[in-house]
Amino acid sequence: MQKCDTSILKKKGKSFLVFLRVDADLRWMRAGSVMRKVKSRTWKKQRYFRLQDDCATIWYKSEKAGNAHFSISDVETVREGHQSEVLLSIADEFPPDRCFTLVFRGRRGNLDLVAESAEEAQSWVRGMRKLIENLESMGEQEKLDQWICDWFKKADKNGDGRMNFKEVQDLLKMMNMDMNEHHSGTLEDDEFVLFYKLLTERPEVRRLFQQHSSDGHTLSLWDLEVFLREGQLEQENLREHAAELVLCYEPSDTAKTRQAMTIDGFLMYLGSPEGSVFNPSRKQLYQDMRQPLCHYFICSSHNTYLMENQLRGHSSVEGYIRALSRGCRCVEVDCWDGPNGEPIVYHGYTLTSKILFKDVVSVMGQYAFKASQYPVILSMENHCSVEQQRVLAHHLTCILGDKLLQNALEGRSVSGGLPSPEDLKGKILLKGKKIGGLGASVSAVGEDSPVGDVSEEDERLEMEEENHHDDTLRRKAKELSDCVVYCKSVRFSSFKHARIHSKFYEISSFTEFKLRSFKLRDMHPSTKHIHTLFLCCCWTGADFVHHNSRQLTRIYPSGFRTDSSNFNPQEMWSVGCQIVALNFQTAGVEMDLNDGLFGQNGRCGYVLKPLFMRSAEKQFDPEHPQMLDRSGPLTLTIQVISGQQLPKVNQKEGSIVDPLVRVELHGVPLDQAKLETHHIENNGFNPIWDETLKFTVHVPELALVRFVVEDYDKTSKNDFVGQFTLPFSCIQQGKETYNHAASKQNKTKTENIISLLDICTV
Known part of the structure; x- marks a missing residue:
């Protein structure tokens, strides 16, 4: 049977692939290495790892495990040395220069490896970083070519680099496309090239292109200027911007010379x-x-040490590494007395595993400021005896050193208000109970007032403190108390009490659920029954x-969430509320919203609240937003055009997604809304909704x-395919941005359009 070579797919980025194949580190990786895959101190197995010729896939093999592979695109970063809990546990067996960790995207576990030599480890570390950098620098067309090429290799069952029609048919099903069964025969060379072009064709983009092209073949600077003004709603320096776009994105030198843009550009x-x-x-x-x-x-993160649920889940310093690497600026640590005088961290009164407090602090010192230089708050729930509280303080001060804030900032009055993130750059703030106020002098061991940070598992302890059943429970070590500066934990009584008595450094x-009960308690008794049902939601x-x-x-989440789920x-x-702590290990809409909010502002972990929420004079009530002094609400108009390369959610043979798009608006109660498109049958490769x-x-x-x-299902719940969340204020004009247009009429609305060409690629 006549077959066709798939080399047409490798034209894009070919020069860079040639460089990769002659690179010394990549040559070593392509030759392959026997390395130890480590899962624990007792589980260390030899595996053969090799970079495939495509420079995009790592293949490995063992006699028992058989063949396996993973894509370079799945690897987020590479850590050198003993920078994982597993490799730390074998630090006495293998030196750090032979160890490295591959950190995967999403919730897939890390891959900890030990090479036979330091030279071999360094080649793999440098090579992986080069490959990751190459993928991140690819253009959209190169990514598309690579994606299709990867699928072709999966469909090429006999591995000969050529494809017959049956293999092409199977390929399309794997790529979430349907193909008519009546077609038969083979793909000759010219047909295969045509087939590839059909796969990469974007008819919705071509229609948009031709609508603005004067000659039907290219966009002149004038055409592009019109598109920027009418399609993208841009207003300033349009001619200069159009010229910059041609220089930046147009691949044809001939078109660049003519100052025009082709469909590819x-x-x-x-x-x-x-x-x-x-x-x-x-x-x-x-x-x-x-x-x-x-x-x-x-x-902010809750139970940061947990990798799974809060009843039987695994505790690990990896939880802190992942949270801090995602820009988290407030992490939680639950401290308990441990053996040999060393405090431990785990979810008390449960079957979760335990880790050493000093290991958590060491990780904080290493990773606190890699993703962001702005301050990290270490929220401590302290269940330790006075003796081990002193150990806690010792580890904090000795391991963190100058990174730990131990004194109020110079030149700032104790009544002058909280410092800023800029003031506290590079500092770790301990949040916990403190004896006395800011700058107060206390005895070596003090008795705290029955005021403190309360959690479900700590309530029994609080009750005993208040009833004086055990005075030793009230004893606080001065050394640990002195580590608390601007985040003194206090029990909330009422809004009225807080207005009169609270200090700016108290939290x-x-x-x-308790927040609702406090809100009820602040209300007039005659109105409580009226609002009870309303306050539940x-x-x-x-x-x-x-x-x-x-x-x-x-x-923070209720202790009844034993599956470590999250609230909205x-x-x-x-x-x-500034510190809204979520279980980072639990995926879902709640973490999507968190990632969406903090995806702005350099992912630094801090987002400035609106002025009407920062001013003491303003009286913003989210339940009645119409009281804000503004012209009126906006109308957000979203045009959902198409999607590209959606993943399969059902791995059954022949299963193809029927995708639909749901757009959700999350905000104050009046702004909660959801709308969705129709579903497209049997097409996850290039569905068009329009x-x-x-x-x-x-x-x-x-x-x-x-x-x-989502993958539509008429008989059961739709399957999740992918999502993307962003703040409304970060939407670009014409594509994303909102605009408060000046208007003479109080109720005039501003319309904005989002044209989604690649709404979701997972």
């Missing part, structure tokens, strides 16, 4: 960060970082917004827009 521009729905300027650090800490939303913590109010304009508040953080942000969805947005500063792709 147009597609590269639309797929670039500049054409993204997320405004590139908002991905940079763009906010004022000199406001008090309480004026920011702070990316209260609430479970998601929405407990926000102006009092809490005002409280959070002056002080920090931490919210949006309702907490809507009343100005539908328009409209939303009304009352408080855009607090709104998040979430795009979800």
